[in-house]
Amino acid sequence: MALAIKTQGYTKTYRLLMPRRLVNAVENLDLEVEEGEIYGFLGPNGAGKTTTIKMLLGLTYPTAGEAWVLGKPAGDIEVKRQVSYLPESPYFYEYMSGQEVIDFYARLFGLDSHTRQKKVEELLKTVGLYADRHKPLSQYSKGMLQRIGIAQALVNDPKLLFFDEPTSGLDPIAHSEIRDLILDLKDQGKTVFLSSHQLSDVEMVCDRISILNHGRLLKTGDLKELLAHGKVEIQAQGLDEPAIAKLRESASEIRTDNGTVLIYENAGERVDMMIDKIRAAKGRIVSVIPQRRTLEDLFIETIKEGNA
């Protein structure tokens, strides 16, 4: 599959004056994003996520390394015709109405008047702002502004979209609508590069993710696979204390809870082995359930490992 984004050794270093030192906002980033996928780009505040996006869009220049967007060098002007960006908490010309601001961005693509008119109407309906199209943006709520941001990001029917915290500050219903929109975009074959703190949203929509901290890439891969490396829980009852003590010697992790014994083992042979031992000790198997990690767990774990 073709790559929508590729970076090699991508680095951004800032020279601070007080005190004099160099700070690596992004350090040796090697990234690959395939076309047609929703890619989650995660990290705590100050990890370097927005800096990476700005470099890919040519808003900032890398100190070292290279990057390609849709096969062309990052920042290439023609590539920008197929790319769009929704920044965090977007700000637009307040005096313009919703309709005018979408029209303004459409003009930047050189669309003719007829095409623009149709496009503006269509986008406003898509984001649910058609009824408020004549109001000046100064009267829009945060959620409405976010929708306008999405509308301007769709004006050129891009192949690749950069979304930076698209659900920041939105209510749960709006969250859900944005998630659905992102999934729709994927269905249309578009690539979405999603930078977000909302791990629940990321978990629901993303195919692959990267986790970044202090400018360094800590983890990258398929989301399902990353979350799937969990343990299996075996619940057993009817075991006496000597039997529990014997099981404790070989189990990876064992707990008791009101007569129920909970054993956690990695998936595979060890699960079978523990089941056999429980049966041999005349215990009764209540359930065998594979445990799935949450993205939050993975995130925290990864960050901790990175800090260590």
Added chain:
Amino acid sequence: MSTLVIAKATFGEAWRKKILNIFLLAAIGLIAFSVSFAFFSPGEQMVLIKSMGLGVIAIGGTFIAIIMGITLIPAEIEKRTIYTILSKPVKRHEFLLGKFLGGVFTLLVNITLMSVVFMAMVAWKAEWHVDWALLKGILMIFFQVLMLIAVSVFCSVFATPVVNFFLSSAAYIIGSLSAVTMSLSRLPEKHPIVRGFWWLLHYLVPNFANFFTQNPLIHPEVVIKNELIYYAENILYALIYTSALLIGAILLFERREV
């Protein structure tokens, strides 16, 4: 073309800036007020009305040029509207030129409004004889503030608005004292390095004093030789200087992190 789209949006935003609107109204009010100089004889009154009117248009234009110039680009960066624009297929120089043209058009509209009131006041005092010669002075004021806004835009690429305000104001004051810098660069008793410093200052800082052509308009009996040539030279000077500043701004802005 992206430049014109951005220019139009810039004008729309600037036109709604309260501080500029208040100043425009105040300037128009002052021009209108100038007809109340009843203490003087009619001839002297006309001198005062013309002097006041041209002076207010010049100050107004200067103020608007500086205030606009120092915020045109930094405001876009601070509010991050620049992200959604530069992430589109808009070249940096198109963005900068668009902002500049929007500012210039705002200046033009403001100066035109003040001039209409001014010309009407003068015509009213002269029993409705319009003094078209005053347009020459207004034209010179426009080119003067064109250079000034170019200075502000150039400085805005690397300086904060506060620093830029002082830089632009200093450039305006030094450029208005051309006679002084010229005299100091020619004083024979001064050290060559000192003279060289004043020479550089005189020729490199834009000479706004070139455009102070109010005197013969206020006192028509003053005769000027080769007036048209003087105006043509100054317009050319303003256009070339403005272009040079914009080229400098484009080159600097090209590598500026936003």
Added chain:
Amino acid sequence: MTRQTRITLLCLLIIMLPIIVYLQAIIDPQRAQFQPGRGVASVVTEVGSTPIVLPTQFIFGTVIGLREVVAGMLWIRANDFFHTGDYEPIIPLTRMITWLDPHQLTVYSVGAWHLAYNFVDIAERADRRYLIPGMAFLEEGIRNNPTFWDLYFEMGFTMYFNKVIDYNQAAVWLRKAQERGAPGRVQRTLAHALDKAGRVEECIAQWRYCIRDAERRLRKNPNDRDAQYDLAVSKRNLDGVLIHQEDRKDIAKRPVDIVFEAKFERLGPKRFRISGYTNLPDGARIDVTLADKGYKEPVLKEFTWEVDPRVTLLYDIGLHGMLVQNGRFERQFDLSRDPKQYPLVSPEYELALTFTPLGAPDEVLDVVGWRGEAMRAKKYLDTSIEGVRRIRKVIILKREDII
């Protein structure tokens, strides 16, 4: 932006710089034309030689191009000073105003008048030392406003006619005013100056000119009241001159021996009396001038109100001269109460007592002639001025004679 484009723009910038310098170099010499006139040298030298600080609220106005407005406001202040009798700041103020706006004619004429007339001693006698600066100020105004008749008139009438009492020079300046479209009253003043200068034929020609001009204006507008007045007065004055001309025809063939004697008497420290007798007709005036011996009037190229504090000048001339009544004339002078105006530091002084026919009343001229043609005198007859016969006695005084 490609590297190529960047290099191209840089080259363009480098090419523009010398063009900008060149354009400025050719604009520089032409810019001076737009500056408000002479007397407003470069800001540096003007500020350097004129130790005056503009009030801060006015400085802003001058920097931003509101010179005339600032000048106007300062003139209102100056006017206040006149009305309150606070004369000290008026000269610096008028200097400031004309520096800002050299086209304020009223300020030049009032400033010059103020200098020449208003620095007075206890006896309301003007300080003669300020006359030259007053005239220099007016000359500056004329240089900056060469096409307006007003200041030429001021020079001719206020200065030469009334103060210097030089009717020939007065006529020169009044004629310049007339050439610049001055109204009827100025034309008539020129005629009077020619009359008093004893240039009778020219005087008659001028009255006829006044009449023709008034008639021309009346043809244009029969209701022109100024023209009506000018016509009536000019006709009347012309008649008067023609009668006098007839009366004084061949007056030189009717000579009169003029007897004149005068003496100086010291009355006390810096107090003295001048008295004398003469057979000049009653109504004649004897000019009194007291000056440092060898004093020469300075020639001012540029206006300054600085005068030499060591010079002593006393001029009672023209209508301020001593009046001859019943063959006698006398006046007391007290210089002790004005030490600033009369420093009396020079070791010697020239006291001149002069009768000149120029400007004398008609009853005197009927006896001596317009230019003293009929005057004869055994003593003190002075013919140093071409075509004019005067009676003049000069007494050299030592400082001790006065102190």
